[in-house]
Amino acid sequence: MTDQQPPHTPRSLIVTFYGAYGRGSTGTPAGPVPIAALIRLLGSVGVDAPSVRSAVSRLKRRGLLVSGRTASGAAGYGLSDAARQLLEDGDRRIYGRPSARSGQGWLLAVFSVPEEERHKRHLLRSRLARLGFGTAAPGVWIAPAHVHDETRHTLERLGLSGYVDLFRGSHLGFEPTVESVARWWDLEALAKQHRAFLETHEPVLRRWSRRRPVPAEAAYRDYLLALDSWRRLPYADPGLPAALLPPDWPGGRASRVFAALHGRLRDAGEEFVAPVL
Template sequence: MTDHQQPLHTPRSLIVTFYGAYGRGGADAPAGPVPIAALIRLLGAVGVDSPSVRSAVSRLKRRGLLVAGRTADGAAGYGLSEAARQLLDDGDRRIYGRSSARPGQGWLLAVFSVPEQERHKRHLLRSRLARLGFGTAAPGVWIAPAHVHEETRHTLDRLGLASYVDLFKGSHLGFEPTAEAVARWWDLEALARQHQAFLDTHEPVLHRWSRRRPIPPEAAYRDYLLALDSWRRLPYADPGLPAALLPEEWPGGRAARVFAALHTRLRDAGEHFVRPVLA
């Protein structure tokens, strides 16, 4: 994979992205099970074949993210588990409510110690902190902008990991300049490549739809789902570091603006394709 190439969309990731975008219903009326035939049709629109859909659904069911059920007319389908719904709700704040830290807000430190006999939890803890956007300050000491505190606490509580972690909020007092320290704590070059890969793939899509009206519903759905599937990883890899501490011409802000514009332009148009399929 070249530096500016997007990672491939997997069937499992696209199914999760679909449920996040269109499969949750409203706050007062959660969506029921999505018929498997509808899932196959909707994932087929983004290039996933039927056997791959069925295999990915089975894996998501085993992981406790999807639960089998019946639609109102008795068809077999799959809905979100409560745990999956909570994960998607938590993700909304990062994915759609992109926020960057401001100078003076401080840093969140996560200091953990896991007994050797529970080392599997050490791996899980490191993995979750990385997914939340933490960088590594020292062995057993992870750091993130302070604004991710509530999400971090919620995640650790949900996974039963809170007892292994102490959280601290504070300021960086030296000795090296904070911008240089940030470049040690995070791999900024890798993050910049991820942002640029998103732009290389999806900015031309935005330009294409900006010049065309109306938008065909299936095309809007396809382009939006692929953009969302690519974008939703980025606000976790990049936790929204203060702009003053980032290199010049940092592509993160531009990538966020492109996704926001695609969301505005395509999301609701794509729903005009989804709803008849679900019905």
């Protein structure tokens, strides 16, 4: 049986598009993206117009997109301040892929939520899990210390900081840290996610390594799909110290494959995006 990656959803692909091309760069403007351009660009990765409009409406309700007008007066959607902060926090993980070193220590999140606000307890747990925290004990979550700034920004943005205390510390025992890490995180589940990414996108990299020149629309399509798959992984796996991981850990290889696809395809894909915008 092969590992399977989660399907690409219209909402996820739109967020991925804004992260890659919708914040402004040399070839693309920083203002609102016209809805017609979004429909054209998402159509290249198989999303139909009604699905684009529906996903944009949901992202607007969530406060991630805001409506506006382009320089030509066309209706469009840009990123909210909160969405920009979210994407900027994600850049370091997604593109930089930092890994902890054994001596850097750990970040502990200890929380307590009143019973009458238990919906916030569920939100807090899900957000800590999405930030890559493992569970050390009930109400005590742990992550490598380098995720501190992003954790703080996320909890403040969601209005959850009042329920949480954050600590930095070292693991002093009693069991070896490598055994504790295997208990705090489901390493086999994380490894399966890395292997699924490799199974889907390593063949794509091999094809592009042989291909000259780089067709802009094909580069854009393959890059957006790879980024949409990859950007979940540095959150599920927060970059644990290599010394605490199994010797055959596939995370490093998956990271190198994405970095190679990014270097090969991102700017080539912008040659397709810029004229559409």
